[in-house]
Structure formats: C-alpha cells, structure tokens
Amino acid sequence: FLAGFGSLVQDVLWCFSQVKGTIDAGVTESDIISTVEFNHTGELLATGDKGGRVVIFQREQESKNQPHRRGEYNVYSTFQSHEPEFDYLKSLEIEEKINKIRWLPQQNAAYFLLSTNDKTVKLWKVSERDKRPEGYNLKDEDGRLRDPSMITVLRVPVLRPMDLMVEATPRRVFANAHTYHINSISVNSDYETYMSADDLRINLWNFEITNQSFNIVDIKPANMEELTEVITAAEFHPHHCNTFVYSSSKGTIRLCDMRTAALCDRHAKFFEEPEDPSNRSFFSEIISSISDVKFSHSGRYIMTRDYLTVKVWDLNMENRPIETYQVHDYLRSKLCSLYENDCIFDKFECVWNGSDSVIMTGSYNNFFRMFDRNTKRDVTLEASRENSKPRAILKPRKVCVGGKRRKDEISVDSLDFSKKILHTAWHPTENIIAVAATNNLYIFQDKVN
Amino acid sequence: MFVRGLKRKCFDGEEDIEGTLAGIKAIPSYNLQRQSLLDMSLVKLQLCHMLVEPNLCRSVLIANTVRQIQEEMTQDGTWQMINTQSTGQASLDRLVSTDILCRSSRDQAEGKHVPAYGTFNKDFESDQAQDSSETMSAASSVQAPRNLQSSVWEMENPQENKGNFQKSLDQIFETLENKSPNAVEDLFSEVDNSYYDLDTMLTGMMSSTKMGHCDSLESFSSPTNTASNSNCKSDLNDLDHIVEILVES
Numbered sequence: 001f002l003a004g005f006g007s008l009v010q011d012v013l014w015c016f017s018q019v020k021g022t023i024d025a026g027v028t029e030s031d032i033i034s035t036v037e038f039n040h041t042g043e044l045l046a047t048g049d050k051g052g053r054v055v056i057f058q059r060e061q062e063s064k065n066q067p068h069r070r071g072e073y074n075v076y077s078t079f080q081s082h083e084p085e086f087d088y089l090k091s092l093e094i095e096e097k098i099n100k101i102r103w104l105p106q107q108n109a110a111y112f113l114l115s116t117n118d119k120t121v122k123l124w125k126v127s128e129r130d131k132r133p134e135g136y137n138l139k140d141e142d143g144r145l146r147d148p149s150m151i152t153v154l155r156v157p158v159l160r161p162m163d164l165m166v167e168a169t170p171r172r173v174f175a176n177a178h179t180y181h182i183n184s185i186s187v188n189s190d191y192e193t194y195m196s197a198d199d200l201r202i203n204l205w206n207f208e209i210t211n212q213s214f215n216i217v218d219i220k221p222a223n224m225e226e227l228t229e230v231i232t233a234a235e236f237h238p239h240h241c242n243t244f245v246y247s248s249s250k251g252t253i254r255l256c257d258m259r260t261a262a263l264c265d266r267h268a269k270f271f272e273e274p275e276d277p278s279n280r281s282f283f284s285e286i287i288s289s290i291s292d293v294k295f296s297h298s299g300r301y302i303m304t305r306d307y308l309t310v311k312v313w314d315l316n317m318e319n320r321p322i323e324t325y326q327v328h329d330y331l332r333s334k335l336c337s338l339y340e341n342d343c344i345f346d347k348f349e350c351v352w353n354g355s356d357s358v359i360m361t362g363s364y365n366n367f368f369r370m371f372d373r374n375t376k377r378d379v380t381l382e383a384s385r386e387n388s389k390p391r392a393i394l395k396p397r398k399v400c401v402g403g404k405r406r407k408d409e410i411s412v413d414s415l416d417f418s419k420k421i422l423h424t425a426w427h428p429t430e431n432i433i434a435v436a437a438t439n440n441l442y443i444f445q446d447k448v449n
Numbered sequence: 450m451f452v453r454g455l456k457r458k459c460f461d462g463e464e465d466i467e468g469t470l471a472g473i474k475a476i477p478s479y480n481l482q483r484q485s486l487l488d489m490s491l492v493k494l495q496l497c498h499m500l501v502e503p504n505l506c507r508s509v510l511i512a513n514t515v516r517q518i519q520e521e522m523t524q525d526g527t528w529q530m531i532n533t534q535s536t537g538q539a540s541l542d543r544l545v546s547t548d549i550l551c552r553s554s555r556d557q558a559e560g561k562h563v564p565a566y567g568t569f570n571k572d573f574e575s576d577q578a579q580d581s582s583e584t585m586s587a588a589s590s591v592q593a594p595r596n597l598q599s600s601v602w603e604m605e606n607p608q609e610n611k612g613n614f615q616k617s618l619d620q621i622f623e624t625l626e627n628k629s630p631n632a633v634e635d636l637f638s639e640v641d642n643s644y645y646d647l648d649t650m651l652t653g654m655m656s657s658t659k660m661g662h663c664d665s666l667e668s669f670s671s672p673t674n675t676a677s678n679s680n681c682k683s684d685l686n687d688l689d690h691i692v693e694i695l696v697e698s
C-alpha cells in the first residue's frame with residue numbers, strides 16, 4: 001500500500017485522527033475501555049468497557065473529494081453485551097467488564113464477534129437491516145391484528161427501504177464452564193472452534209455447541225495450597241488449527257499440539273529465558289509474569305509482554321527470545337513503590353503491525369511505545385487531548401532518567417501512573433492504530449502526503 | 450508515591466553500592482525493609498477482595514513473594530531472631546492465640562474447645578458495646594476463617610484486644626512463625642479457602658462491615674453459616690465436580 005510501510009519507525013509520522021469518549025475530568029468507572037480489536041479487514045473496530053458494553057465503529061468509505069480524511073471511524077453499533085451477575089454459590093459478584101473481544105472472519109453479510117467477561121463468552125451477530133416488509137394480511141401497519149372478517153383481498157407483502165438499522169443479537173451464550181476468571185479467548189483458524197482460557201484451565205468450544213466444551217489444559221493442582229503458577233494468556237496459531245500457546249505468571253510460554261492428546265498437559269515446546277542473576281530481586285517473578293502473548297501474522301514468532309519488556313520468540317528456539325525491547329526500564333528502580341500501589345500487577349497488551357515489522361505496547365502517563373524490529377529504532381508517543389488537533393503530528397516523548405531534564409522531557413517522578421495504556425490495536429493492513437486511554441479511544445494514522 | 454529510602458536489592462537502586470559497601474551496617478536496614486515488604490505483602494493478601502472474587506494471578510504472585518522472603522529469612526536466621534525477640538510479656542498468650550488459629554483450621558479432633566458460632570454469638574453479644582466495632586474493623590481487614598478465629602481470640606483475651614490493623618497482621622505473622630515450612634502454604638490455603646468459600650460466613654463478615662450489629666448477629670446465627678472450613682473444602686470439591694460434569698472433562 002505505502003512504500004516503506006512500517007519499515008522505519010521514525011520515518012512514519014503518526015498523526016492524530018480521532019478521539020472517542022468524553023472529555024470530562026471525572027471518569028465514570030463503567031466507561032473505562034477494557035479491550036480494543038479491529039476485525040480482519042479493518043473495516044470495523046470494536047471496544048468493550050467495564051460497564052459490559054460493546055461499541056463498534058465502522059470506517060467510512062474513502063471519499064475522493066476529501067482524500068486527507070482517510071476513512072474516519074464512526075459509531076456503527078452499541079449494545080450491552082454482559083450484565084453484572086451474582087454468583088449465589090459463592091456470594092460474590094461477577095463483573096460485567098468485557099475482558100476480550102475477538103472477531104470471526106466475515107462469511108456473509110453479517111458480522112460475528114465473541115465477547116467475554118470473567119465467566120461467560122457470548123457470540124454476537126451484528127447485522128444491518130435496511131428494508132422492512134409491508135403489507136401483511138393479518139396485521140395492519142401498526143402491528144395490530146386485523147379483524148379476519150374484514151379482510152376481502154389477499155396481498156403479497158413487499159419489502160420497502162427503511163433507514164439503516166444495525167442490530168446486535170446474541171446468538172450463542174457459552175456459560176458455566178469456568179470456575180476461574182477468563183483472561184483470553186481465541187478463534188481457531190478452522191473457524192469452527194475457539195478456546196477460552198482462565199487462570200487454571202483452557203476449554204475448547206465448538207461455535208454451534210453451548211452446553212459442552214472440552215477441557216484441553218488444566219494446571220490446577222490437586223491441593224490448591226500448592227498453587228504457584230497461573231495461566232495468563234492463550235492464543236491459537238494463526239494457521240495451524242491444532243497448535244496453540246499459553247503463557248504463565250512465571251514468565252514461561254508453552255506451545256501445545258492438540259493432536260498429541262486430549263488433555264494438553266504436556267507441552268510440545270516450552271519457552272523460558274534463563275533468569276539474569278544480577279537483576280534478581282523479590283520482584284523478579286512478578287515482573288516476569290507475562291501479561292499478553294500474540295502470534296505474529298506469519299505464525300513464525302510469538303511476542304510476549306511482561307512488566308518491563310516486550311520479547312519476540314522464534315518458535316524454533318525455546319531457550320531464549322530472539323529480541324527483547326525495554327518498554328520502561330526506568331521503572332526497575334521503583335518496583336517496590338509500584339508493588340505498593342499495585343501498578344506492578346497492571347496487565348499491558350502488545351500488538352504486531354500487519355507486516356510483523358513493528359510492535360507496539362502501552363506504558364504509563366498515556367505513553368505508548370513502538371519498536372521497529374528491522375532498524376531497532378523505537379519511539380514513545382502520547383495519547384492526550386493536547387495533541388488532538390486534526391492531523392496534528394505526534395511528537396515523540398522522552399522520559400528523563402538522569403538528573404538533568406531537558407525541556408521536552410518528563411521525569412520519572414512526574415509520570416502519572418493512573419493514566420495507563422493497557423489496550424491497543426493495529427489495523428491489519430494499514431498504519432492505523434487504536435489506543436485506549438482509560439475512557440477515551442484515540443485513533444492515529446500515518447501522515448499522508 | 451515512594452516508600453521512603455528503600456535500599457538494596459529489591460528497592461530503589463541508586464543506593465545499591467552504598468548498601469553493599471556498608472556491609473554489616475546496612476543489614477539491619479535491609480532486614481527492616483524486607484520485613485516491611487513482608488508486612489505489605491501479607492496485608493495485600495488479606496485485603497484482596499470484598500464483593501468480587503480476588504484476582505488469582507495477583508494473589509499467587511504475592512504469596513510467592515511472601516514465600517521467597519520467608520525462605521530467605523529462614524536461611525538468614527533472622528526468622529529465629531524475630532521469634533525470640535517477640536517473647537516478651539505476651540509470649541504465652543501469643544502461643545495460645547496461635548494455637549487457636551491453627552486448631553480452628555483443622556478438624557476438632559484435638560478435643561479442645563473450638564468456639565462454635567453459638568459461642569461466638571454469645572461472646573459477641575456480651576462484648577458488643579466495646580469490642581464489636583473493633584472486631585468489625587478487624588473483620589474487614591482479615592479474611593473470613595482466620596477472621597473468625599482471630600475475632601474469637603480477641604473475645605477470649607479482651608485485654609489483648611486492640612482490634613486494630615497491626616494486631617491482625619501480627620496474628621498472621623504468628624501463624625507463620627509457628628509453622629514455618631508450611632506457613633505460607635497454610636496462609637495461602639486460608640486465603641484460597643475463603644476465596645472459593647461457599648460459606649456465607651464470608652458474606653456475613655463482609656456485610657457485617659456495612660450492616661448493623663443486629664444484622665450481623667442474624668447472619669451468624671443463620672443455619673447456613675454453621676458450615677466449618679472442612680465443609681467448605683467439600684463444597685469446593687462439589688463445585689469442581691459440577692464444573693467437571695459441565696465441561697465433561
């Protein structure tokens with residue numbers, strides 16, 4: 001599409017495109033965005049929030065009259081996916097927060113997506129209606145039943161155009177299969193099955209069957225007192241429908257092949273980097289916990305995010321990652337404070353660009369970082385209202401770690417740890433990114449000349 | 450935002466070199482900070498949740514941290530040091546209290562009087578004026594089974610009852626020092642049992658921080674609350690069994 005697309009991080013100038021959400025100083029908890037995902041064509045962008053709502057944006061058709069407005073995203077559909085529930089057995093609330101949304105590839109006119117909270121996965125169908133039937137025989141236009149004795153003529157109902165209506169209907173509800181909190185869902189490349197992973201188990205579902213799922217991973221110890229490790233994320237291989245990976249709180253990744261056994265307790269591959277003894281501290285394990293794992297589009301690599309770094313692993317090399325990128329190493333000396341205020345448990349996600357040449361992840365102070373795998377250059381950008389003029393080019397940001405702070409730099413102590421970018425998404429083919437900053441969704445595009 | 454002046458391996462790195470060079474002189478400071486980290490971790494484990502199920506990943510990571518600190522302290526010998534330091538005026542009582550904490554988490558096979566809910570209610574009523582509010586504040590900070598035990602302990606030793614945050618922390622720590630190899634496992638098992646606790650005692654404790662005293666009395670005396678920890682464990686197994694059937698594993 002573009003020459004040099006994604007190959008040189010600093011030659012791509014990122015511009016502000018849009019921001020969704022309120023500007024109010026006070027943030028309503030339920031408006032906090034908890035997941036962001038483009039569909040497979042990039043035409044649709046879905047967000048889920050803590051209030052259990054899903055908002056889908058659709059990219060408008062590019063207009064030749066306004067080439068600089070490269071397809072803005074406008075609200076297409078909004079619906080309440082999950083409601084708060086109460087578990088009567090445990091006397092505990094089940095949050096309605098949407099943990100993940102995953103799109104199914106489009107197979108007909110309708111769009112399908114999976115959305116999940118801690119316990120229940122739902123398959124939603126989003127479809128358009130732009131015609132409605134008129135001229136029923138037994139009902140009049142208002143829907144009231146007509147008196148049969150008054151009907152003297154039979155007519156065939158006709159479809160008449162109406163204003164476009166987008167409706168979302170829940171087609172399947174996959175419930176009661178998870179004792180623990182669901183952290184991941186992943187659609188298989190066969191498009192017939194998907195998996196849902198919680199802290200200790202992974203289940204395999206068929207889209208058509210809601211009352212039954214197969215348990216494919218179970219790491220629950222017989223004695224819960226022996227529990228020292230949990231599953232943190234899981235994903236299917238993009239092409240091999242028998243292969244998936246899952247990450248753990250101890251910084252390990254296991255690749256499993258479903259052909260070997262029904263219960264994939266024995267991994268086919270085990271990825272773990274040996275610990276650096278010079279960096280060892282009481283927080284070593286916590287910061288090694290993997291918060292996200294993503295296959296590259298090619299299927300050759302996996303990317304993992306832990307608290308301070310992003311790592312790229314080659315599937316053929318298990319003993320260490322091939323690339324490690326420091327996201328915010330200046331936090332390494334602040335770990336105790338970050339443990340105290342719980343920020344050390346924040347779960348950041350990471351994403352690949354369409355060509356797997358650039359990776360992106362979030363940080364604090366509404367900063368997010370991009371790393372070019374080829375040139376090894378990186379950039380820090382900020383999602384803020386100050387940079388929100390149309391097509392304004394984002395200025396790279398820098399955190400000052402030493403004593404002398406330059407004019408545009410920000411010192412570590414001034415970072416706002418309540419402004420965290422946990423969720424980002426990259427358009428599958430273009431340089432368009434969506435960045436969730438608390439209750440606001442920012443969309444940035446690269447500059448068009 | 451920062452905890453003041455933390456040094457050495459787990460803390461702000463600038464003073465690392467000083468710490469190493471100072472050698473023995475730095476050690477007490479390191480121990481103090483390690484202790485503070487341990488206390489902080491224990492507090493985090495106890496304060497995990499109120500209405501919503503706690504984050505299991507976070508709990509596991511914190512428990513592993515506690516375990517690490519404990520192992521290091523055992524190797525250092527500082528574990529023993531703290532043990533001997535605490536033999537002050539209240540050592541015997543501490544042993545008693547720890548004993549009760551241990552005993553309540555096992556079956557009543559030892560034969561000693563395990564306070565039943567009825568007894569608790571009675572004590573609760575009699576000490577209502579003075580202790581109930583303090584018990585409530587202790588209740589809000591400690592998880593249910595341990596909470597019950599510690600509250601009972603406070604009932605039986607009213608002079609010890611300061612009913613504050615630091616007190617419940619000490620009780621947890623006493624459990625640790627009493628049974629060191631398994632302490633953290635038991636601590637975590639206590640945490641875990643309450644996490645999956647089907648017993649509405651948890652609700653009773655939780656809601657007792659919001660409801661009035663009379664309401665909490667009722668919740669304690671209701672039949673569903675008489676399940677003990679062992680019942681909770683079997684209920685937990687039942688739940689797993691049900692889930693297994695559902696997922697046909």
